Amino acid sequence: MADQSNNRPQTAEEREKQKKRLLRAERRVIRRARLRVWAAVFAFLLLLAAGGLIAGWIWLSTQSLPAAFISQTSYIYDSRGGVIDTLHAGGYRHSVELSEISPYLVQATLAIEDRRFFEHHGIDLRGLARAALVNLRSLSAKQGASTLTQQLARNLWLSHERTWSRKLQEAVYAAQLEMKYDKTEILTMYLNQIYYGHGAYGVEAAAERYFGKHASELSLAESAMLAGVPKGPRYYSPYRDMKNAKDRQRLVLNAMVEQGVITREEADAAFREPLNFRPLESDADDGYAPYFRDYVRMVAVEQLGIDERLIAEGGVRIYTTLDPDIQAAAEEAVKNGIPAGSEQQAALIAIDPRNGHIKAMVGGRDYNTNQYNRVFATTRQPGSSFKPFVYLTALENGMTPVTRFRSEPTVFTYDEGRKTYEPRNHNDHYVMDEIDMRTAIASSDNIYAVHTIMAVGPENVVATARRFGIDSPMQPVPSLALGTFPVSPFEMASAFGALAAGGVRHEPVAILRIEDRSGRVLYEAKPSAVQAASPAHAYVMTRLLESVFEPGGTAHRVSAAIKRPVAGKTGTTPYDAWLVGYTPELSAAVWVGYDKARTITQAEAHRAAPIFADFIERALAGVPPKMFPMPDGVVTVYIDPETGKLAGETCPQRRPETFIAGTEPVEYCDAHDAAGEEEPDSARADQEIRRSWWEDLKRWWLG
Structure with a gap:
């Protein structure tokens, strides 16, 4: 009898299993078909991309590189349209062969700028990925990835604006350079083209400018120093900031050690090696106000983000606030104020309190000898010239010009009685009686000042100084009243200017506008002002500061030379002497002292006030005298x-x-x-x- 088991009907479970098997088989067929399609598409795209790359490569190889960037002279103008400075296109340049360059400098440059130079083809994809990872981790643009070839292309043919179109052009030109020249030729062109600051283009010019020798003669230490400069010539130049330059030199040496070019012992020895820099030649004859010119360039590059090469040779026009007559008055006053042959230094900064415009700047007695701008020195104690901020705080907290304290030797306790402070008056002179605020300001009584700061709270005085733009570090201690924490003349002139302007502090301005070679505005100043104090409080403070120039005041000896209303404050420490003062039209800070800690004599300390008086009268000779306007209240x-x-x-x-x-x-x-x-x-x-x-x-x- 035949087996009928194959003819029995399928159960529901068996039918479901069979259905699933069929679906799985169908899906496998579909997946295979899709994979074949995607593989075909990918192969087509790959062939298309390869064809595009080949075609692009062929096209690039047939294209001529553009003419090199044509340098144009840039200009810096004063407030009347006169030329302060011309930045000459091209600078000092002398091309040499790679064999005429110290191997140390070649190795140092590659180590810090492009360690994979001989491995990439103009664009370092691995470097791009590494930089992107570093920047992503830090959420900032800490690391760039431009190769030497890209930098050369940018310097030869492009501006330094940060746009995608410029970056794309840079990559194209870098690829063309790699096609037309071998690595040695590209490296030679780069080292002869790059800017090393102070008008030196290329390694030969830089070696001569910095060390007075040929590029072939540079030592390891000198090479590491120079290799670090092109990253930011204004920031890493040893003439401008030795600490930054040495830090950068250490970074270069460490990079050379990491790549096995030199040993750790050689790096350490090079870092310790004293470097003999050639005295920097000044281009002061090309214009005037050299310290101001340097400051303008610094602001344009470091604060406004204008590329330094664009300023050096891009044909830009920089319009500034400098007044030529006021600048001449400042230079003459400083020149006449200190005897010839003296090593004592001086600084003078003048600001229009009505708008913050910097009208004059003298950073030292001889720019050709020393380019250090003492207007921005933050190591100078202002002494009693800081006291106006103590007394303004007192006025704002209910004290008045007739508030009285006793002038006698006093021991002050603070920090909940754990500390004491015993100030002294100049020459130990004390009235031994009660005096009021006007008398204390005129005679610069220290005991009264400390009584005042103890009454109003040192932390409130710090807050007042901050409102007036003094950003230097300060501690809320009693000695703050006597100006024991360093500030710069720049800060003091701006802060006193706010008193002259009825309590309104205008942010100091040096650059009004920057235009490129086509007249396109790259930057335009936007006025910034804050009400640092009420007009009434500023005016009462001004009236009190006028007493400094009246009989009994510390600046009375120069009052006859100033034939207009003036307010201000003297300040003297063992190392520094100041007079910071103002009229309705001009605020000025004068500092005299020595670059290194050296005690000044009484005669040397007395030079600040005559310089101030001479400057004010010269600067405002054509301006009718004006009284400080009295506000309401x-x-x-x-x-x-x-x-x-x-x-x-x-x-x-x-x-x-x-x-x-x-x-x-x-x-x-x-x-x-x-x-x-x-x-x-x-x-x-x-x-x-x-x-x-x-x-x-x-x-x-x-x-």
């Missing part, structure tokens, strides 16, 4: 200096004093009333005592 009354009360008819001395409205004294002095004398007519006394200081000055002014 202040009142002037006559007071008795001995008591600080309103002066009565019997007071032997009467002094006009300006107060924030509402803080002036209301009680009359009765300390000098004669026995049995009748009270003065109150209406007449009030009329006389409260007569306007403004009217009094006008009568004096008109003679």
Whole structure:
């Protein structure tokens, strides 16, 4: 009997399994078909890309490289359109063969700039990936990946603007360079083209400019120093910042060690080796205001992001705030203020308080000898010239010009009684009695200043100084009142300018506009101003600072030379002497001292004030004298200096004093009333005592 098991009907479970098997088989067929299609597409795209690369390669090889970048002279202009400086195109250049260049310099350059130079074809894909990874990790553009060939292409044919189109052109030109020249030729062109700062293009010019020798004679230490400069000639030049230059030299030497070019012992010895730099030749004859010119270039490159090569030879026009007459006055005042042959140095910076425009800058006595700009030195203690910020804080916290403290040797305790501070007055001179704020400012009484800072809180004085643009490090301690924390003349001139401008601080400005060779505006200044103090408080502070130039004031000896209203403050430390002051039109800081810590004599300390006075009168010779404008919110009354009360008819001395409205004294002095004398007519006394200081000055002014 036949087996009928094959004819039995399938169960539902068996039918489901068979269906799934069929679906799986169908999917395998579909996947294989898709894979065949994708493989065909990929092969086609690969062939297309290969064909494109071959065609592109062939096309590039048939193209001529463009003419090299045509250098044009750039100009820096003063506020009247006169040329301050011309930046000559091309600079100093002398081409040499690779065999005439020290192997150390070649190795150092490759180590720091392009370690895979002999392995890539103009674009280093591995370097690009490495840089992208580093930048992604740090979320910033810390590492670039331009090869030497790309840098050469950029220097020869392109601008330095940061755009994708420029980068693409750079890559194309780099590929063409690699097709037309061998590696040795490219390296030779690069080393003869790159900019090393101070007008030196190429290694031969750089070796001569920095060390007075041929490029073939450079030692390992010298080569590592030079190889680090092109990354940022203004930042890494040893003439401008030796610390940055040495740090960069160490980085180059370490890179050479990592690549096995030199040993660690050789690197350490090279880093310790003293370098004999050739005195930098000055191009001061090409223009004037050399310290200001350097500052303008620094601002353009480091703060505004303008490429240094574009400034050096790109035909740009830089329009600045410098006033030629005021600059000439500053240079003459510094020249006349210190005897010939003296090693003492000086700095002067002048700013228009009404807009922050830098009008003059003298960073030292002789730019040809030393290019260090002392206007920005942050190692100078301002001494008593810092006190206005203590007293302004006091005025803002309720003290007045007649607030009194005792001037006598005093030991101050602070930090919850754990520390003491014992200041001294100059020459140990003390009144041994109570004095008011005006007297303390005029005579620069240190005891009064420390009493004041203890009363208002050192941390509040720091906050006031910060509002006025003083960013140098300060600690909230009692000695802050005496200017023991260094600041720069630049900061002081700007801060005092805010007092002159009714409490409005304008950010200092040197560059108004930068245009490229086609007249396209690359940068235009946008005025920035903040209200650092109220107009009333600034005006009362100004009135107090005028006493420095009055009888009994520390600058009274030069008051006869200044024939206009002026306010300011002297400052003297064992090493520094200052006069920082202002008129309604000009704020200036003068510093004198020595570059290295060296005690100044009393005669040397007395040179700051005459320089200031000479400068102010020269600078404003054609400007009619103006009084500081009186704002709303202040009142002037006559007071008795001995008591600080309103002066009565019997007071032997009467002094006009300006107060924030509402803080002036209301009680009359009765300390000098004669026995049995009748009270003065109150209406007449009030009329006389409260007569306007403004009217009094006008009568004096008109003679």
